Amino acid sequence: MPTRKRAKGSPVRAVPARETETLEEPVAIYPGSFDPITNGHIDIIRRALRVFPRVTVAVAYNPNKDAAMFTPAERVAMIRQAFADVGERVVADSFTGLLVDYAERIGAQVLIRGLRAVSDFEYEFQMTMMNRHLKPKIETVFMMAGEQYFYTSSRLVKEVATFGGDVRNLVPEFVLQRFGERITKKAGEKRV
Numbered sequence: 001m002p003t004r005k006r007a008k009g010s011p012v013r014a015v016p017a018r019e020t021e022t023l024e025e026p027v028a029i030y031p032g033s034f035d036p037i038t039n040g041h042i043d044i045i046r047r048a049l050r051v052f053p054r055v056t057v058a059v060a061y062n063p064n065k066d067a068a069m070f071t072p073a074e075r076v077a078m079i080r081q082a083f084a085d086v087g088e089r090v091v092a093d094s095f096t097g098l099l100v101d102y103a104e105r106i107g108a109q110v111l112i113r114g115l116r117a118v119s120d121f122e123y124e125f126q127m128t129m130m131n132r133h134l135k136p137k138i139e140t141v142f143m144m145a146g147e148q149y150f151y152t153s154s155r156l157v158k159e160v161a162t163f164g165g166d167v168r169n170l171v172p173e174f175v176l177q178r179f180g181e182r183i184t185k186k187a188g189e190k191r192v
């Protein structure tokens with residue numbers, strides 16, 4: 001095979017060796033709004049658990065601009081309930097501010113993100129590049145949920161549930177109950 005001559009002064013490796021060492025116990029974060037957790041999220045977390053020893057599912061919120069249906073504490077509680085069977089391998093937490101700062105605080109080196117159909121790509125690509133610009137040592141890993149969840153998003157599920165549509169199979173049973181309580185409470189508030 002012909003060998004290509006390296007130009008004088010060009011680097012031997014694109015990435016220095018010390019940065020390609022495999023992490024022994026990678027700490028992974030799966031960030032999102034999780035308002036509420038859906039079966040699409042759960043599918044991604046279960047896949048991530050096959051690759052990483054532990055996953056911190058982190059609810060991102062902005063105290064000044066949070067138009068969420070559930071409070072951060074309620075969202076964290078629902079995540080814990082969804083993973084009650086796996087013990088300490090899933091940690092649920094919430095944070096505000098920059099994701100990469102939170103990652104550094106808890107010693108995480110990997111960000112997990114889920115990809116649905118092409119629509120997620122543009123945003124996820126931008127976010128990944130920005131996070132890499134801020135903290136080059138943090139890697140983002142993408143996973144895809146099963147095709148039955150390709151169109152599941154918290155926003156759509158909330159919208160459909162609010163108008164009485166059937167979202168069974170898209171969220172866990174206890175989330176369906178929470179929707180029921182929220183919607184009945186709102187209807188009561190409107191009547192007065």
Ligand code: ADP
Binds near residue numbers: 033112152
């Ligand atoms: P949503 O878009 O449902 O409000 P989040 O902001 O909580 O979700 O999303 C957290 C991460 O999970 C994002 O990377 C998002 O693309 C991913 N995600 C959400 N739902 C799904 C799904 N059904 N399949 C694959 N990835 C998903």
